Amino acid sequence: MxxxxxxxxxxxxxxxxxxxxxxxxxxxxxxxxxxSFKAAEFIAFPIGETTLDWYAKVVQDGQFLSAVGYSILIAAATTLFATVIGTWIALVVSAESLWLRSLVFALACLPAVVPGMIQAISVRIFIATLDVPTGTGAIIFGHTLHAVPFVMIMALTRLRTMPGSLVDAARDLGADPVVAFLRVTLPYLKPALYGGMIFCALLSIDDFVRTFFLGGYRTTLPMLIFARLQGGMSPEINAMATLVLLTTAVVGLYAEQLTRKARTR
Amino acid sequence: MTSLPADTTHRAEAGAKPPASAPRYAPGYGRLMRSPFYRATLGLLAENRAARLAVFIGVPLLWIAIAHVGPIVQLVRISLLQHYPITDGSSPSYTVANYWAFLSEPLYSLPLMRSVVFAFCVTLVTLIVVYPVAYYVAKIVRPQNRTRALLLLLIPFWAGEVIRTFSVIMLLANRGALNVLLREIGLIDRPIPMLYNYFSLSFGVIYLVCLYMLLPLYSAMEKIPNHLLDAAADLGAGPFTRFGRIILPLSKDGIVSGCSLVFLTTIGVFATPILLGGPSTGLFPETIAAFFHGASDKWPVGAAMAVVMLAASLGLAALFMRLVGGKRSARFL
Missing domain, CATH: 1.20.5 (Single alpha-helices involved in coiled-coils or other helix-helix interfaces)
Incomplete structure (x- = not known):
């Protein structure tokens, strides 16, 4: 230099x-x-002639459409559960009078620091000892477990900026704790929760390793692309992956902006 | 939220509380609070402090105990079992033989070593590659352009592990972009085999994890006040002194959390080694996964390995945090 x-x-x-x-x-x-625009059958550069046929093929591909539906179903359920549980834990952690607060926080963060592979295996063993079969429920459980710490941290950062006097005032004016939560805390948390919800949905849609160990016969999007990659490759996979990439990138950037706003406002 | 005719609720309530104290504003919530269904469920909870606390704290604690701790406890328990599906009627017998099997068999312990060393190297390279970029975005880009500069880097963040690994194949394959380009300019006449070895594996993994390094580094550097740098420059400190005495120490939190995140993610990647690794690059997750593909009688050994890997990765990350000494709260973004 x-x-x-x-x-x-x-x-x-x-x-x-x-x-x-x-x-x-x-x-x-x-x-x-x-x-994904290459006209020829096999994946190799240079691209040469271009076509949109692969996209037409993907959109008519039954396996792809069913994988999209399944991924969205799992992501929706994951988002619902993880948001409720994550926010709830955040509220408990932010309650000042709790002596075991730091322990709860550390344990709540645990799924975020356990390497994905190990988490998948431990949940696989866990549901086997409970005699729960692998499949949709198990995937949703695994994804929810993974997403909860992230929602909790997002909600906590937002809660930290909230003046405690707001809830006190609501209580003084006759709201019981439940109504005070619904009318004051929840609206205050809203921007962070929207960001957190999109984050959950994307974590779930992108997830491979948990679905791999916990899934049944139906495939999610990453599983389908993975399976196609191990079979013969054709530009159809590129078209598929590009569609997924575009969707997740747009949604993700939107969420990023949302949480950024939530943090600064 | 059943809403009965208003007068019945008033009559039911009249004895306990004068209607004048009912909240006048937010009539929807007032009606909700007065509805019998609410009073029998959430309202009851809201009025009883002990019950409220029990539910408020109990539900999350139950979830954490079952979902966060339960699987890890089961993992450890299975790893100590002599036989896994426990036959009906017999009591489980515990043993540490599964751990010995792991320690005495290089076929198993070597991939763990390889995984740890690999994750360590990936973390180091990622830190070196990403640090100047994070500094550029946080300190040199003008504030009004900063978000845009950051968002440009975040586009690939949302594509999953499989898609990003696949896109690396596009670049590195024998007839991929890099080889074709090199041949076009005439530097090589036969493609360099770049896939299915340590090169493609580290390339792909760094591609996957580099944003986990970027974000903590960026948020730590963004907080360094500019006037510190200006003051140091005024007092005659050159760029290297400023870097060594101000930027590096003040971005320590970001380094610690970024390195921990990258290390823990790298140790746990699963799809990337399958797609980009070759026969010589067997990492530990693949070794473990082999025990979980077939029947469940091999689970104890696999579980023992998973426990070793969990302990090794969390232990090393904790040791690193202790050594470098970041704040506890800085572990996450």
Whole structure:
């Protein structure tokens, strides 16, 4: 770094590093997208003639459509459960008078730090000892377990900025604790919860390892793409993956903006 | 939320409480609070402090005990069993033989070593690669452009493990973009085999985890006040001194949480090694998974390995946090 002495040398180098990193992050995904327009049967560069046929094929692919439906079903259930439980835990953790607060917080965070693979196996063993079969319920349980800490942390960061006097005032004005929660705390939490809900849904839709160990015969989207990858590859997978990528990226960016707003407002 | 005619609820309530004290505003909630159904369920709970606390604290504690702790406890229990499906009527016998089987068999312990070393290297490389980028976004990009610069990096974050791994194959395959490009410019005449070895594996895993490093680093650096840097520069500190004495120490929290997140994620990746790894790159998750594919009689050994891996990964992450000494609250973004 000989340029370190001039003022603009390091800045230019850092700027270059940023753009190389952007290229690194987006390049492979752009290549994947580009390949979905290839006219020929096999995946290889250069692309040559282009076509939209693969998209037409994907949209008519029964397996793909059923995987989309199944993924959305699981994501919706996961979002519902994880949001309720995560918010509830956050409320308990933020209650000041609780002596075992830090223990509850640490245990609530546990699923976020246990490596995904181990969590999947432990839940697999757990449901086997309870005689619960693998399948939809098990997947939803596994995904919910994974998402709860994230919702809790998002709700907690929002709760921390909330003046306690708001709830006190509601109580003074005749609201019982339940109504005070519904009328004051919940609306205050709303932006963080919207962000958290989208986050849950995307975590669930993207998840592979938990579904792999807990799933039954129906496949979710990542499972389907994984299975197709291990079979013969054709640009149809690219079209499929591109559709999923576009959807999740748009929804994810929207959620990111939402939580950012929630944090700063 | 059944709503009976208003006058009956009033009559039922009249003895206990004068109607004047009923809340006038938010009539919907007032009606809700007065409805018999509510009074019999949530209202009862709201009025009884002990019951309210029991439900309020009890439900989350029950969930945490069952869902967060239960599976780990079961994992440990199964790992100590001599035989797994326990036959009816016989009492389970406990043993540590499963752990010995793991320790004495290099076929099992070697992949663990490989996984730990691999995760360590990935963490280090990711830190070195991402640190300047995080610094650029947090400190050099003008504040009004900062969110945009960050969001550009977050686009791939939401594509899952499988899709991102697949996109790496597009780049590195024998007839992938990189090889074709190199051949077009005439640097090589035969494709370099880049897939199914440590190169493709680390490339793919770093691709997968680098944003877990970026976000904590960014949020730590964003908090460094600019006037500290200006003051240091005024007092004659060069860029390297400023980096070593101000930026590095003040971004320590971000380094700790980023490295822990990346390490723990890397240890647990599963799909990427299957798709991008080769015969020589067997990592520990694949070894463990083999025990869970067939019948459940091999579960105890697999569970023992999972316990070892869990202890190793959490232990190393905790040790790292202790050594570098980040704040406890900084563990997450």
């Amino acid at each position: 000989a340029a370190g002495r001039t003022l603009d040398g390091p800045k230019a180098a850092l700027s270059a590093a940023y753009w190389v990193f952007v290229l690194y992050l987006l390049g492979p995904l752009l290549l994947m997208t580009a390949m």
